Amino acid sequence: MTEILVGTTDGLHVIGGRRDSLIEGPHSVDWLARDGDRWWAIVDGSDLWDDVRQSPDIRAPIGEIRGNCLLATDHGLFIGTSEARALVLGANGIEPVESFDQIEGRDGWYTPWGGPPDVRTLSAGPDGTIYANVHVGGIPASRDGGATWSPTIEVDADVHQVLAHPGQPGRVLAATAWGFAESRDGGVTWDFVTDGLHASYSRAIALAGDTVLLTASTGPRGRAQAAVYRKPLDGGSGFERCGNGLPEWFSGNIDSGWLDAREDVAAFGAPDGSVFVSSDGGSTWERAAAGLPAIQCLALV
Numbered sequence: 001m002t003e004i005l006v007g008t009t010d011g012l013h014v015i016g017g018r019r020d021s022l023i024e025g026p027h028s029v030d031w032l033a034r035d036g037d038r039w040w041a042i043v044d045g046s047d048l049w050d051d052v053r054q055s056p057d058i059r060a061p062i063g064e065i066r067g068n069c070l071l072a073t074d075h076g077l078f079i080g081t082s083e084a085r086a087l088v089l090g091a092n093g094i095e096p097v098e099s100f101d102q103i104e105g106r107d108g109w110y111t112p113w114g115g116p117p118d119v120r121t122l123s124a125g126p127d128g129t130i131y132a133n134v135h136v137g138g139i140p141a142s143r144d145g146g147a148t149w150s151p152t153i154e155v156d157a158d159v160h161q162v163l164a165h166p167g168q169p170g171r172v173l174a175a176t177a178w179g180f181a182e183s184r185d186g187g188v189t190w191d192f193v194t195d196g197l198h199a200s201y202s203r204a205i206a207l208a209g210d211t212v213l214l215t216a217s218t219g220p221r222g223r224a225q226a227a228v229y230r231k232p233l234d235g236g237s238g239f240e241r242c243g244n245g246l247p248e249w250f251s252g253n254i255d256s257g258w259l260d261a262r263e264d265v266a267a268f269g270a271p272d273g274s275v276f277v278s279s280d281g282g283s284t285w286e287r288a289a290a291g292l293p294a295i296q297c298l299a300l301v
Contacts, residue, residue: 001288003301004267005032005053006275007041010293012052015275017301023049023056025293031257032299035072039299042067048079048089053301060094062087069257071122073130075145080119084109084134088146100132100140103149109137110155121161121256127169129186133162139174141187152187160203161256173212175202175256180214180231180239195238197229203253204268207233208261208281214239215254215268226250228259228268230282245285246276257297269295 001016007029012022023029023043031042032052039053045066050059066082077089078097084106086097109117120135130142132149139162140149153159158177165171174181179194179202194200197216201224204215210233217226227249229239252271259268267277273292276285 002262002265002267002277004275004277004288005039005299005301006269006289006292006295007032007297008273008293008295012041012056013289013292015277015289022052028296030067030296031069032297033070033072033077034299035077040070040072040077042070042079048077048094060089062094068118069121071124071130073124073145074128078122078130078146080122080132082116082118084117084119084137086119086132086146097146099142099146099148103140103151105151105155106137108155109134111136120159123162123164123172125164125169125172125186126167129164129169131162131164131172131187133159133174135160139172139187143186150187152183153181153190157181157190157192161205163205163207165207173205173207175205175214177201179216180205180212193231193238196231196241197239198225198227198241204256204259206259206261206266206268208266208278209263210234211281213242213259213261213266213268213282215259217250217253220253223251224253226253226271228254228282242278242282242285244283245278245287255295258295260298260300262300265300267298267300269298271295 003017004015006013010025012029041049041052069080071078079087086100121133161175170186172183179200199218217224228242231239275289277288
């Protein structure tokens with residue numbers, strides 16, 4: 001079985017691996033990022049941990065703002081944070097990405113509840129372009145390693161996760177409140193698809209070979225009715241709801257960072273602490289774990 005790392009509110013758990021737990025509670029493991037054979041994690045929202053799969057250790061404090069997501073690049077390890085900021089771990093430690101504070105249209109970023117926006121997810125294309133999902137603020141893109149940024153997609157699309165295609169420069173996918181979004185020109189133009197979804201509100205996205213996996217629900221709060229969907233990346237067909245081993249519905253969102261895929265293997269965490277895995281691009285599923293503490297993130301090794 002493929003090894004799955006599951007960050008929870010009570011430590012980092014391993015499914016199908018050598019050990020059941022890599023980071024013991026009461027630490028909350030909030031985000032995981034691969035850097036070659038090395039794995040990074042945001043722990044307790046406040047600390048950057050290094051080599052969490054082999055020899056977990058605190059590398060550096062993130063600071064007064066909360067760390068939300070990570071992305072390893074040739075230009076350093078980028079950290080997306082609360083208050084819509086970006087940091088980078090370089091030779092001199094963790095430093096602010098000052099250019100991120102100068103993005104055109106930043107004054108129009110917001111949240112529905114009136115608080116400051118967040119950098120929610122990060123992704124990079126094979127050409128090195130970095131895409132930062134701001135909630136709510138669109139998807140700023142940098143084509144020069146974070147030196148400059150340009151806005152993409154409508155702010156009101158309410159993006160929850162961005163995913164750059166690993167093999168096609170300029171092809172970008174996103175889970176949004178308007179459904180599945182796709183750009184083939186680096187974010188200049190976008191197409192939205194909701195066909196087959198029971199609701200458009202989408203939180204997580206992954207690419208299993210040539211199949212898009214998307215989570216959708218009836219809304220952001222409470223016991224939202226949620227499901228996992230799949231569709232071919234190319235072709236005109238709409239989404240179909242995944243079944244064959246899954247509950248009919250999930251009573252809560254399957255969140256950004258809870259869904260991952262590599263080739264035909266996919267896995268996701270559910271609101272009740274279950275983990276489901278598929279070996280055929282989401283056609284069939286089996287429960288790989290149950291009863292975990294509240295899930296914060298998930299990654300296939």
